[in-house]
Amino acid sequence: MPVMQVRLALGALLASAILVPSAHAQPSPAPAGPPTTRLPGYLTADQVADSIKVVGPPPAAGSGALAGDVQTYEATRRLDGTPRWALALRDHQVGPPQMMADFSCAMGMALTPQSAPLTFRLFSRLLADSAQAFTPAKDFYKRPRPFVEKGGKVCLADPDRDLMAKTWSYPSAHSTYGWLAGLVMAQIAPGRATALLARARSYGESRVVCGVHYESDIQAGRLAASGVFAAEQTSAGFIADVQAARTELAQLQTHPVAPDPAECAVEAEASNNPVW
Numbered sequence: 613m614p615v616m617q618v619r620l621a622l623g624a625l626l627a628s629a630i631l632v633p634s635a636h637a638q639p640s641p642a643p644a645g646p647p648t649t650r651l652p653g654y655l656t657a658d659q660v661a662d663s664i665k666v667v668g669p670p671p672a673a674g675s676g677a678l679a680g681d682v683q684t685y686e687a688t689r690r691l692d693g694t695p696r697w698a699l700a701l702r703d704h705q706v707g708p709p710q711m712m713a714d715f716s717c718a719m720g721m722a723l724t725p726q727s728a729p730l731t732f733r734l735f736s737r738l739l740a741d742s743a744q745a746f747t748p749a750k751d752f753y754k755r756p757r758p759f760v761e762k763g764g765k766v767c768l769a770d771p772d773r774d775l776m777a778k779t780w781s782y783p784s785a786h787s788t789y790g791w792l793a794g795l796v797m798a799q800i801a802p803g804r805a806t807a808l809l810a811r812a813r814s815y816g817e818s819r820v821v822c823g824v825h826y827e828s829d830i831q832a833g834r835l836a837a838s839g840v841f842a843a844e845q846t847s848a849g850f851i852a853d854v855q856a857a858r859t860e861l862a863q864l865q866t867h868p869v870a871p872d873p874a875e876c877a878v879e880a881e882a883s884n885n886p887v888w
Contacts, residue, residue, distance in 0.1 A: 652740055655840070667783050670781075697821060700818035708735035755781045783835070
């Protein structure tokens, strides 16, 4: 799918996932390959905490929190042209295959839908649950994106920038999905939890570097994701799929395919140097 279409599909893909009936009580069957259609989440709508109340409103006008949001946004405009800026553009692409690639360096091996179909299935179902967490708050608070309010360069080409300007900023959908995926990956591979969670953190920070979110949008996404992660622990299907992914990745570790060392160096630099 072309990059612009991936950007445009994000909101529709995540939001539409909440319309699929949940299969949270049943473990996923082992697939012959990665799924080709949208999968349901593990949770029903009433099992996901109300994100409007969980994340609360965005920072109020005149508050110190809003001043910090603006200061961080303005400071990160100076990253244009750096490897960190380029990583933010790569992190703008979202979906289960991209998320697997995003955690490959932290896992120490290349992850693809073909090499790890059970993990891909897990990430696909998490996508649906993350949508249930961020969508109500996004639609309720209707916060404009920082480049809409403050101007400034973003990491996107103009057509993509225009598309993003039509969607809301708080909480960040990328941050919600990325932090949820990071928590689940740490559950699967606790020995790599530090690297995995650091990468999940820098993934969220990429949204600020890119210029399409404020700092508080990212923090709100993490809150929403944490609520989903807690609820996932009550799902028999989720627990079964986590164990299946753990077994699958342990087997891959016996003959791992190394991820791109240049990409890993950039990601490590971002993980070691938080944006705020």
